[in-house]
Amino acid sequence: TGLTAIVPAAGIGSRMGADCPKQYLQLAGQTILEHSLALLLSHPAITQVIVALAPHDGWFDALPVAADPRILRVEGGSERAYSVLNALHVASGDWVLVHDAARPCLCHGDLDKLIAAALTCDGAILGSRVRDTMKRTDEQGNIVATVEREQLWHALTPQMFPTAPLRRALEEGLALGATITDEASAMERAGYPVRMVEGRADNIKVTRPEDLSLAGLFLDQQNG
Numbered sequence: 044t045g046l047t048a049i050v051p052a053a054g055i056g057s058r059m060g061a062d063c064p065k066q067y068l069q070l071a072g073q074t075i076l077e078h079s080l081a082l083l084l085s086h087p088a089i090t091q092v093i094v095a096l097a098p099h100d101g102w103f104d105a106l107p108v109a110a111d112p113r114i115l116r117v118e119g120g121s122e123r124a125y126s127v128l129n130a131l132h133v134a135s136g137d138w139v140l141v142h143d144a145a146r147p148c149l150c151h152g153d154l155d156k157l158i159a160a161a162l163t164c165d166g167a168i169l170g171s172r173v174r175d176t177m178k179r180t181d182e183q184g185n186i187v188a189t190v191e192r193e194q195l196w197h198a199l200t201p202q203m204f205p206t207a208p209l210r211r212a213l214e215e216g217l218a219l220g221a222t223i224t225d226e227a228s229a230m231e232r233a234g235y236p237v238r239m240v241e242g243r244a245d246n247i248k249v250t251r252p253e254d255l256s257l258a259g260l261f262l263d264q265q266n267g
């Protein structure tokens with residue numbers, strides 16, 4: 044059976060300072076969200092994509108991809124984890140992979156690596172190694188430690204897990220008031236092993252204005 048992809052796209056992207064949510068900004072002739080959806084929909088293993096949209100989203104319907112029969116919409120929540128949970132409530136199939144709408148530079152090679160690892164390890168996420176020397180500071184900004192970077196990673200998306208355990212882990216985590224910024228953190232606190240898969244560092248999340256031109260450059264490189 045096919046895989047379900049969940050795309051949380053209900054954020055407002057306040058750090059972007061644009062006049063529409065960042066997933067609707069134009070990048071190489073398409074919105075960021077369209078790039079992310081196109082990559083997922085073009086992968087042979089993915090048969091359904093559930094998009095979580097803000098309650099009064101006024102942009103999605105205008106996109107050609109909105110007519111794709113493989114796309115299902117749900118209403119997003121006040122935080123990313125609630126948006127994902129709303130999608131999980133309608134997800135069919137044993138496995139889901141969750142991918143941020145704001146990561147338009149994902150490529151099939153990484154998706155293949157992630158799917159293979161998740162199926163053999165019961166859950167996996169894409170990540171990239173940190174490159175800089177890492178410091179911990181106190182509240183005044185004074186350095187209290189240099190953190191060993193050999194075992195530090197940036198957590199990226201997609202993140203792939205069995206559907207029912209992920210739903211339970213998110214529900215439990217949210218009920219306890221935990222801060223959940225990705226699926227893996229919910230699975231970790233529920234006691235599941237999660238495998239880190241090294242992905243490409245160009246799979247960035249468009250967050251600040253300067254990220255948009257960087258993402259454009261990465262897409263050019265991938266297609267060139």
Ligand code: C5P
Pocket residue numbers: 050051052053054055056066095119120121122123124126127143144145146248250
């Ligand atoms: O804000 P941040 O960059 O962490 O958002 C990551 C992804 O989660 C984005 O694609 C955003 O649209 C989505 N999101 C959501 N619901 C929220 C907040 C963010 O679907 N309430």
